Amino acid sequence: MKNNFIYILILFAVLSGSCSKELDEVNINPNATENAQPDYLLTAAIKNTTDAYWGTTNNMNSSLLFAQHWAKIQYTEEDRFIYSNSSFTSLWSTLYSQSINGFNKIIEIGNSTSNSNYIGVALTLRSWSFLLLTDAYGDIPYTQAGKLNEFITPKYDKQRDVYFGLLDDLKAAKIALDPAGKSIAGDIIYNGNITRWKKFANALRLRIALRIADKEPAKAKQVLDEIKADGDAYFSDNTDIAQLIYQISPQQNPVSAQFDTRDDYRISKTIVDKLFTLNDPRLPIFASKTQTATPEEYVGVPNGLTNSEASNLGFAKTSKPGVYFLAPQSPAVIYSYAELLFNRAEAAARGLTTEDASLLYRQAITASLKQYGISDALVTNYLSQSAVQYDATNYKKSIGEQKWISLFGQGLEAWTEQRRLDYPKLTVSVNTVLNGQIPVRFIYPGTEQSLNAQSYRDAVASQGADLLTTKLWFDAF
Template identity: 55%
Template sequence: MKKLLIPFYIIFAATLLASCQKELERVNINPNEPTEVQPDYLLSNGIKANVDTYWGTDATMETSLLYVQYWAKIQYPDPDRYIPATTNIQNVWNNFYAQGIEDFTTLAQLGDSLHNPNYKAVGIIMRSWIFQVLTDLYGDIPYTQAANIQRYLTPVYDSQATVYRGLLSELKGAVQIISPAGNAIQGDSLLANNMNSWKKFANGLRTRIALRIADRDPAAAKAVFTELAAEGNILLGAGDREAKLNYLTSPNQNPVGRNRETRNDYRISKTVVDKLKALKDPRLSIYAALPTEPGSTDYVGVTNGLSADSASRLGFSKTSDVGAAFTASQSPAWVFTYAEQLFILAEAAQRGLISGNAADLYAQAIRASFKQYGITGKPVDDYLAQPAVAYDPTNYKKSIGEQKWLALFSEGLEAFAEWRRLDYPKLTPAYTGALQGKMPLRLTYPSSEQALNGANYKAAVARQGADLLTTKVWFDMY
């Protein structure tokens, strides 16, 4: 066999070209621009971008807030009739995966390379929160392969059971590597760089997920609370900083406030207004605004799912918008609250997953929800004294479900998950809903998944059920 002889001039040219390329790269480096991502910037930007998605148009205003009947539409009512826009569904998926999973995976990796386990822990906790939101919404999702897109261009869909159990393990591991005494972090607009607060947030997510799986696997749910007890029950307490993002002025304003700068087609739902009135709930004046019609003295909610002409005839000035506590540019975005933690513990006690008095914890949860909006003392005592509010251990899902629904107002995604799990409150489907008298129980997968990840998409649908709004996800047993 003859050897292939490469002429010297070709080797020389290639060497010269490579040398020139390296020199160009060296010369073109901007000394004032960092060549590696800074973890504090990545954390700050990641929190803002993903909380924006959590509270923004696609995941809440046009979907979950309508489905749980916190809000209603007085104009362009298709989303309120269970006809979501394709872009809404696509944006939720894209934003959480591209801006969330990718960014916080990178932050966790930076934690390793910088020998700062606290950044790694925060990256894992935030990524776990996003995965929890995604699986709550869609059911089976890409999880085990989703954080390594370079290797897995078409990631498999894991079952919801696999996702929840994986998240429980990841969160537990993240808590174990947190070092509050050293390795300071920066850029944390959610919990103010306090690593003890991150432990409590992570553990709170563990308790949240434990209840998600409690109907399907009570032994696994109990094991979570047993582990937490062995670790010292480091959970959110009275006076602790809750997981919330304090928005600023434009361009860092609340996405609901930004939305209100250019449109006004949302109103508070008649369902929640009627419930607040029936219970003489002082949060009504916080959750809702009085109509702008001169002389208006009563709050007027809008029925979900009205036709376009029926909704428009109600009149913008004669119906109640959502309260300024949620629509103002600097309104905070709540991600995990002390009230939610107490409701979780009340249910865990009722289910025998922990020791404790469920009724007492339930009352504490209601008090915490009221205090979140500055209401304390006699108004809360009077509220709790009502028979309609009293805890009923024979139907704890109703007691906890209704009060937790009121407490989670504005957190559409979490409320949507808990309403499906507890089946309370009993909601009436949208007046002219497009689902034959049924209500949405999930979001459908975005069309891009069918086109770009078709084989894995089809396997997930075959396992989970038809890709419809009315298909139950795994945790939704009843």
Template identity: 50%
Template sequence: MKSSYKKLALLFPLALSLGACESDFDKINTNPNNSEVAQPNLLLTQIIRSNVTRSWDVAANMDGGLLIVQHWAKIQYTNEDRYSFRPAAIQALWDGFYAGGLQDANVVINQGKAANNASYQGVGLVMRSWQFSLLTDMFGDIPYSQALQADKFVSPAYDAQQDVYKGLLADLKTASDLLASKQGSIQGDILYNGDTEKWRRFANSLRLRLAMRIADADPATARAVVAEVLGADNVFRSNSDNARLVFLDATFPNDNPVYETYKTRDDHRVSETLVTRLKAVNDPRLAVYADRPVAGGDYKGVPNGLLAADATALGLEKTSLPGIAFRRETSPAVLMTYAEVLFFKAEAIQRGFVTGVAATEYNAAITASMNQHGITDGAAITTYLAQADVAYNPASYKTSIGNQKWIALFGQGLEAWSEWRRLDAPTLTVARRPVTAAGGKIPVRFLYPTQEQSINQASYSAAVARQGADLLTTKLWWDKF
């Protein structure tokens, strides 16, 4: 955000001074062979690639959500695994979304309007809403209604999270309606190849996600949105609808960011927590989520939160890397899946938002997750579902759904973190050697970027006064329990 409003605020007086010196400056410095306006199709490609990468990259995912929810652990340079997140990385994450992806999404929306292309408008709204949802779930209250308008608001106010969610739910409904019109084609779409119906299902699946996220904080709104979305049945219907970006090759920026990181570093392993839990229920996804140690032997995870020396002593070749399915240059980065939709259906039924059989949807969700990862043996899946520690328990539905959704969301660090905070399952043990910044607890948000305190101090201070102290342990509005 700092980049978006600070950069533009600095450039504005500079442009005025240049205009005073040379009235023909723009004419002289215009290249007639280059477009002055970004082409929507090229910009859409950039928005999808760069922001999906950002959500799957080191700061948000590998050193963020995946460590916090104990899918991964660090075997070298363990600061983040002990909740000491690097301020520069958090600043870059904030700036990247605000000054890059969100600004670009606005351009696509506006150019779609200008061209009377409802499909482009809809896709732009979906991508903008998805990015805003990641930001608010990482930080809480954020600049929203005044964001992306540097000509009007150099220091934009922070909106309360409940207002951000209200706006996002409305925008996604608008996006769904625009996409339903099928007015205009979608060029440059590397997510769904121009398929407006799949984009519409993604928009409505995101509406379902956000509505269920606020089910404890605003059950009336959640119930209404969920009933509408599931009643229309225009959400993901199979794994073929999954929102995922398949990277092209081994050349940056067309490669998976996990692969790109492992080209030069070897800091991460799967968590001991993950390995232990999957072994306990004979989960066949363990063979997909983790590799056996290079030195041989059974899967071995690394405890979260070790000091660097203790972690390194476990041995790089004696511990399990995240599975090769997640480390290839062309491995997909996932935004949302059919399994997630089915888990939400099960929970919505259990809460009485819609009718149906919760256990049926729950079992279908686990099956969809298995199938997503290439596990299609029906008998093996049936045996897995029959286990006492897996079978759906309506009296403790948050635990049942939380435990299995945590497994299904492996690799999707930010979403796994959000659902763990909301459902309070599975039970995770705090890092072994946490730093004092987390107060001996598992973080439930990121700290605001340090430059917000100087660049946007008044708005930052108002947000902190409303939301609570700018600490890793301050719960977000929707995190009620």
């Protein structure tokens, strides 16, 4: 199954819904099957969604720069926040036209075949897709999205309502998932392990509970109380990580594919300096040594350089991301065990649960280090440092900084968490164009202004100007 990506993507394109009921009726391909296969659809939808999440436009060329995990060594306009209303089309178009439509079709098939596990998996992944969209853009089409026969110009739902709706969807997904039920195929994340899908659904509920915690703490606590009352499990170790392990070329990790043909990116000086300061054993994993020997061995590039400044630093004397991330079969992590533990630590620190925040924080750091094969001795040494100790008086700083490190490579998630927790404190170059600010949202695709104009105008009137600097509802501070 994993080696049939090309065929699957072609099939998925054939089976994707057209823009209207009329087109559905007249544009019938006599050579295509009328009965979509859920396994092929599931594989294709997972692959398309993960590529959009981990790929160039939404990760390398934007959110990884905003989070200061990566920096640009040439063509530095994006690192100076110079974007147009066509810059952020990829996440929107891929997730709406391919991911969400695909997951909706799988849900239909699950209902027609009485296979609740297809329903639960598709609901979980559809929720993740909507979560990526609302975290990036804010108000988005949700209740009317993907219903092409009913809504050609879907309305935008407020971000608060999207989060609340996703919590309901994930609760329904958890109920639908039955380890003793019918098997599924095409699952390239958990290979049909429904117990792990239930854990993933609950992990996403926890993630969203923290998204809303600054604005709706009572609702956040209710969600976590429900999970506890149901006796549901979260991830229990690193084997539960939700990730897509890529194949060799041409189905390799998008980062690997990018570096096969281009050389635009380096690891950011911000995170290199932090890892040096903490004597962090993840440094040689996150960064490659400079091609030309340097005293530091690992040299990060400051974010926001002009093209001439970046050129002066040189390609050979600055560090690419680590070989681990450049490998064709490097995994695209969707939700790690470390993140789950950091989220539980934060929930405890906020008083949303009665767990031990300090213990969970240490377990989260350990899980992140072990995720990359760090030895027990180095883990112990790292945790013993005063700079790593948990500070209960400023849990956002302790958790925010260590979580930011652990999310390396996951640009969209790292950027969202930095906006939400406001740690680490990041500074920007004088060469950037937003008056000292880092982008706090993606701007809507320009096509929305022409193809869904009234809904777009309503969203802007509700949320605020369609600018990179307009704060989203969840971003309270």
